[in-house]
Each structure stands twice: as C-alpha cells, then as structure tokens.
Amino acid sequence: MKNPYLPLPVKLVKNFTETEDKLIHTFTLQFLSEEDEKSFPYMPGQFAELCVFGKGEAPFGIASSPTEPGFLKFSVAKVGVVSTALHLMEEGTMVGVRGPLGNYYPVEEFKGKNVVIIGGGFAFTTLRSLATYMLHPDRRGDYGDITVIYGARNPGLLLYKEELAAWEQSPDINLITTIDRPVEGWNGRVGFIPAVTEEVAPSAENTYAIICGPPVMIKFTMPVLEKLGFPAERIIMSLENRMKCGIGMCGRCNVGGKYVCKDGPVFTRAQLNELPNEY
Amino acid sequence: MQKLADQIKDAAKKLLAEQKVDLVIGFAEGSLPLRGTPLFARTPEEADKLTWNLGCENNLANYLRKREGKVAVVAKGCDVRSIVALIKENQINRDNLYIIGVPCSGMIDRKKVNAILGGKELLEIEVNGDTATLKGNNCSETAKVADLLHNSCKDCRYGNPVIYDELVGELLPEKETDDFAEIKKFESKTTAQRRAFMNSEFSKCIRCYACRNACPVCYCEECFVDCNQPEWIGKSALNTEDNILFQVVRVFHSAGRCTDCGACERACPMGINLRLLTRKLVKDVKELYNAEAGVNMDDKAALATFTADDPEPFLVKE
Amino acid sequence: MIVSKNDIPSFLDKLIGEYQVFAPVQEGSYTLFKQICSGADAALTDGNTKLPAKEIIFPQSEKLFSYNVTAEGAKLESIIDDRKKVVFGVRPCDAKSLTLLDNVFNNDKYQDPYYLTRRANTILVGIGCNSPASTCFCTSVKGGPFDTKGLDLLLVDIGDAYVVEVVTEKGKTLIDNAGFASASEADKAAAAKAKDEAQVTCQVNTDGLKEKLDVNFYDPIWEKIHEKCLGCGACTYLCPTCHCFDIVDDAVDCNGCRVRNWDSCAFPLFTLHGSGHNPRTSNKERYRNRIMHKFKYFVDNFGEIACVGCGRCIKNCPVNMDIRVVLEDVRGSEARLDS
Secondary structure (H helix, E strand, O other): OOOOOOOEEEEEEEEEEOOOOOOEEEEEEEEOOHHHHHOOOOOOOOEEEEEEOOOEEEEEEOOOOOOOOOEEEEEEEOOOHHHHHHHOOOOOOEEEEEEEEOOOOOHHHHOOOEEEEEEEHHHHHHHHHHHHHHHOHHHHOOOOOEEEEEEEOOHHHOOOHHHHHHHHHOOOOEEEEEEOOOOOOOOOEEOOHHHHHHHHOOOOOOEEEEEEOOHHHHHHHHHHHHHOOOOHHHEEEEOOOOOOOOOOOOOOOEEOOEEHHHHOOEEEHHHHHOOOOOO | OHHHHHHHHHHHHHHHHOOOOOEEEEEEEOOOOOOEEEEEEOOHHHHOOEOOOOOOOOOHHHHOOOOOOOEEEEEOHHHHHHHHHHHHOOOOOHHHEEEEEOOOOOOEOHHHHHHHOOOOOEEEEEEEOOEEEEEEOOEEEEEEHHHHEOHHHHHOOOOOOOOOOEEOOOOOOOOOOOOOHHHHHHHOOOHHHHHHHHHHHHOOOOOOOHHHHHOOOOOOOOOOOOOOOOOOOOOOOOOHHHHHHHHHHHHHHOOOOOOOOOHHHHHOOOOOOOHHHHHHHHHHHHHHHOOOOOOOOOOOOHHHOOOOOOOOOOOOOO | OEEEHHHHHHHHHHHHHHOEEEEEEEEOOEEEEEEOOOHHHOOOOOOOOOOOOHHHHOOOEEEEEEEEEOOOOEEEEEOOOOOOEEEEEEOHHHHHHHHHHHHHHEOOOOEOHHHHHHHHOEEEEEEOOOOOOOOOOHHHHOOOOOOOOOOOEEEEEOOOEEEEEEOOHHHHHHHOOOOOEOOOHHHHHHHHHHHHHOOOOOOOOOOOHHHHHHHOOOOOHHHHHOOOOOOOOHHHHOOOOOOOEEEEEEEEOOEEEEEEEEOOOOOHHHOOOOOOOOOOOOHHHHHHHHHHHHHHHHHHHHOOOOOOOOOHHHHHOOOOOOHHHHHHHHHOOOOOOOO
C-alpha cells in the first residue's frame, strides 16, 4: 500500500523574493533523481503539501507547469508557521513535497475553445501554470485565443514580472495587466478586475473563464462574467480551504459533502452553486 | 421546586410580555433525568418551558458575554458571582442585564448518583424534602440530597445571589466559612505524591476543552493552547505533561477571577478532579489578598490591582 | 459454541500470547478499552465504554513516520502498526462504526495505511447488549443490540455463559482451538430469548430527515439549535464515527516525527485560513456542519448515516445538547422540501 502521508525529499534550490513588499517568495524545488520526478506527475491546478521538516506541512498550488521539467515552483505568502519557515530558508536546504494532490483545470475540455484567465494578487500561481502549459509550442495549437487579465494593488505586487514582459511581446497570448491606483511609471491599465474584465473580456461564445483571486474580487467579477454571457458550466474556479491531509480524510476542507483537497480544488461555478457557501 | 419553577416562569413571561427584555436565559427540562438544559426564550410561549430542578447545574453567565439587546438571566448564587466578575471585566453590560436571582442550596452530581446505583443507569429521580429516591432498571435506592450534591455546591457559601433585580424564592441561611480541607490535605503531601496524583488524574484528559468552554471566565479570543505561532504547548492528549500544563496555565489565568462555580469539573466527560487546581488558587488568592471573586460589585479583581503592601511570598529574595 | 464466563479470563490469557488484546477495563466510574496483560483485567460490565473502540484502530494520537534530514537527503520511515490485535467485548454499535470509517480511510482515491493495516490485523469479538441504555438508539440507524456488522464473533450473554456465534472466518480461527463446547439446544434457546428480550426503547425518527437537510442549510432553525452549545469537542471525541484529525510535527530541528491527533470540527481554528478568513465563522456553522456531515454529507457520499446510536454524546454533553432532540428539531423545521 502506498503511503500518501510520506513526503518526497526535494532540494530547495532557489528562494526568490517575488514581490516588492517581500511577503511573497517563489521557491524552486529540484527533484533528487529522475525517478523521484517521475513519481510526481502533475497537471496545472493541482497542489502539493510543502513540508519543512521540524515545522510541519502546508498546502500550496503548484506554480510551475508540467511542460517545465526538472523542478517545481511554488509562490508562497508568509502567513503561518510553515510559510514563515520557508521564507527564512537557505538555498540548498532539504524540504519535502507531498502530492500532487487534487484535481486540475480541465485542459482537455478547453481544446478548440478560447480561454480567458482572470487572476488577482498572489492567487496567480496555478494560473501561471495553466497559461504556461497552454502556451507550450506543442500545445498552443490545441486552443483558440488565450487572454490573461491580471491585476494587483500596485506594480510591485505583480508576480512573475519577467514572464509577464515576455507574454506582452508574444502573439500567442493577449495579456492585460491592471493596478488599483495610478502609479508613476506605470503605462498599463488602472482599475479593478471586475471593471477591466467587463471592458476587455473576449466574447463568451465558445470561451471558458478561469478565475482565481481574493474573495472580494471573485464576488464582484462573477456578476460581470454572468452579464457577459458565460454560463456557470464554463466558469472555472479554484478554492483554497484550510487543508491538512490533502486526501479527503482529515475533515476540515469540506464544502458540503465535497472535500476541496480530494474533489477539488478546481470546481465549476455550476458545481459550487449546488454547494453551501462555506469557502 | 415546582413553586420556584412557576415563579421563574411568571417572572420571565412578564418581562417578555412587557418587552422589558428581548431574551430570557434559564433552564428547561432536559432530555435525561435530573438534567436541566439551558433555554433561550424570546416569547412568553417559549418561557413556558422554563423550569427549576436539582439538575440546573450549568453556569449561565457563560452565555451572557458581549450580548446584544436586553437580556434576563435566571441565576443561582454561583452564576451571579460569575456575572459580577464579568461585569468588572467589561464583558457584560449591567444596564442591559436583568437578573432573576434564585437562592440555591446545591445541585445534584450525577456521578454520585451513578456510584450509588452501582453503575446502573438512572431512569427516574424523585425528591421528597431532603431525600431522593433514585430509580434504575430493576433497582431503587434512596439517599440524602445533601450527600448527592456536587462538591462545589457543598463548599459554596454564596447560594444566595449577591446581586439581583428580582429574587425568586426565599434567601437561605448563611453557611459556615470554607475550610478548604481537601486542599490543605493535598498541600500536605510531598511533591512526589502531588506529582503522582496529577499525573494519574490528567492522564485521563482527552483535550476536548469542555472545561475551558464551560468556564464563564475563559473567553480569550485565542486560547494559548490553540495558538500555533508560537506553539506554547503540544496538542496531543497522550502527553500528560502537556495536559497538566494546559490546566495549570488555565488555572493561573483565572486566579482571582475564578468563582469556584465548578462548571469546569461538571463539564469534564472524563471525570477529572479539576477543582483541586482551581480551588487551590481560590485559597491562595483568599489567603494572600483576602479576596474572593465576584462576591460584591465594589472589590477590584485581586490580581488586577496593586498595593505597596501586597504580600509577595513568591518573590525570591537574595 | 458456548463459553462459561468463568473461562473467559483464561481464554483471554491464551490470546495474550499471540495477540495484543484490548478489553474494557474499569477506570474509576467508567470503563475504557485498554490493552490488557491479564484476562482478569477485562471488566465486562453493562453499557458502553466511555470512549469508543475506534481509538484502537484510529488512536487519538499516533506517529505517522519518523525523519532524519541532512544536507544530502531525508531518511523517512513509516511507523505502521501491524501487530495482531483482538478487541474483546466490543459492542455492536462500536463495531458498526468501523464499517462506516472504512469508507473514509479507504476512499475513492486514497488508502490510509495506518488505519487499514490495523483494521486488517484486528479481530473484533462483540458482546451483544441484553439491556440497552435509555440513550441507545442503534435500531433507528440500521444497527441493533445483536447486530453483527463489523464483528468477527458475537457473544450472547445467557447468564453465566456466552453463546458464541461465528460471523467471519477470521473469527472462527480465533476459537478453533479454544476448546469451547457446542451450545446445546437449551443454550441456543436461551440466546434467542436474550436477543428477543433486549429492548431498545429509544427510537429516533429519521424519516424525511435527509430530505430536510438537503434543503435547510440556510434555515433559521440552526440559529436556535446551536444556541446552547459550548463549542467544546466532547461529543466529537466521544463519537465512534467522528474522524477529523490534525497533522503536526514533533521534532527537534530536522529530526523527529510527524504525528496525527484527533481534531474537532467544533473548534474555530479547525477551518481558519492563514489569511484570517474562516469559512465556518461561528458556532452555528460549526454545529450545523457536524449534523450535516453525519446525516447528509456522509449519506450523499457513502449511502449511510454516520451515527451508530451509541448515545455517548447524549450522556456526556455538558449542556445536554441531545442529538435526538436536535434531529427532531431539524425534521420539524419549516424548510420547504419543494423549494
């Protein structure tokens, strides 16, 4: 019997301060062997438990894409015991990763369709994985237009700046970034995600919307998507309830009878409409 | 008892009918023999369920912190002491609270009943004056009510509410001073004996925190046992040391605030002797500062005040 | 087969050589399942143990694995308990609870090796309940005082002896060489009589309960139901079907163990996010979750109610939150079934 509680030892090779406020770090983890890497086949939208030996483990969405072999990437906000320990960790330290866990974005369903990815703040991690996955030359042809709408309070809080710059230049993707208030030197858009979405979102016809962000952003963007004509079956969300086991046993991440860890974290709006609002 | 119950009902109905309060918190008949259960009545009809019996053991002060609106509470002596302590801690607004005081000569301890019935289930209890008839499946025993009372009730000298807006029933005669006999006995043991006793008692703890949640003065937004940054204490119930630490810190935190109502011990499903620790601190506070929590509205909480001549036997002097 | 009560201690003594034997042991005013070193320690009294038998298979606290981490790698070692066990004197309700928990620890995607290994290596010897307590309502939740679900052997108390009923092959192997005599027709009749006479007097009506819970999540009744609940974990820790747990590290620097401890959905921190957001903000949401989990979510997921009617939560709640009353209130709530 495979023991789903055992983490896979990996080496933390990069501890990168992602945002200006220093509260988000991006960690690059390297597998110790090819065999280990093979034992961790994942898809965009899945998460894993990161384990700091001596401190515990906590769940985080995987920010890297399976099209980027050799390493895993996680962008982590400093909020609890494990994330704080990670932030302070020296490069070269041994940590653990347990997973991949949960379901993933329905990339098969997206084939032949347009996709609009809407992200706010540091909830952009698994969305990065998704965009990177679909943009891979072997796969880009499977999808129609790819639009990314990404907002943060200010430019310094946007994640993955280098990639955003590359996407800006790419004909394969239409990137719209926005910040809450005008800042000197910012040439992009200014405004909140719901308003920007209303303005720039592609036609809902033949299009999936994938949305991740703080609750308030979700709350105000949802009516916009409905107004634009996105049916609940084509609005995809990722939940992040508190989790421990990640395998549907410890009981804390349930929304109604569904466990976010095992049955999610990816749900369609239509699925969530059938569940209580405990997320 | 029936008369008291009727008087409580009448008082509550009147308060609700006249809209003097929005809510009356009292006791209804519970689902087990000898069991009162907290009732929240918002209409005179709901207040019809109010009752009074020897199983109204919960400390209702626990439900009064930070309440909106005008609330009336049916309160025994110990409930009122906790209310007084909580008013002083700004947890209860006296202006919005109406106290229906009930003099109380003690509540029956179901553990003692079970012991008399030899572990058989109590199915019915009849109280006639000072005698109780306990009926189980194919068995019946009689006992003096006084022998069945909770230890906290036996030790209690404040059966009469120290403040109230309305009194139901007759005030009881004053009781003798508390002699803390069992605490003195415990103090006279050697450190090793005390340690052994604590270990055996707290190895039973399952860390369900019923004691903490039943305690009217345990209301920290985040209890130190739950805190994980830093993690002050291990979360596993297997570690008796941690179980003891939990109780010791809890007891120290309620020193000078604890009214010795015994709610913690009554709530414990594992039957741990929790009052041994709480009463030890009650005794210490009384001896050191001549103070008792919640016995009048004037005294300041013993450990929240300072005078230059406070005894400081705990200071180590070179 | 039949075994005299006088022979039980020596039977257990024989088992102790080969198995870890657990049986109810008197602890002050109640009994608890403990591993026994001598058959004489078993206290086969009336009624339920204070804590359910689930703790033998799913302990309140257990080490999952140990680790030793260096710059080169991490050495991890699972700590799986595969010792052979016999649980003697388990009540049918407690045995049934394990069949419910099997769904959780062996779900559609994952297997819990700790639970499942113990479960596979444990033989459950039940004793039927001749005199169920007034708080027992097993027959209302598809159990019964002599129900054999989850058991390997069932013992029926006929006074000074037990009539032994073999439920599984595993159970049979346990008594193959025990030298028990065959039960006479009179013994069998006595066992049948004991079963007949055992009355579960308490009935909880679950008709329409699930249908009501399907639609009354937002019903105002929950405001009233939870009101007196203190939010402690007594009911969850004493419940044979509650299975929530927490995982923590017990370590010095990088060397130590990962441990799991029972946790409770009654506690506010159970669902608190790192961000401070809490999906179940108040006691109302938490208490509702407990009822929903047992009587709706579990039914939706596994087709069975996650309550075995043992009555422990009723007897031990500090404020007499009685689940029977709660369920009656839920059934009487005004939520419209057609809405």
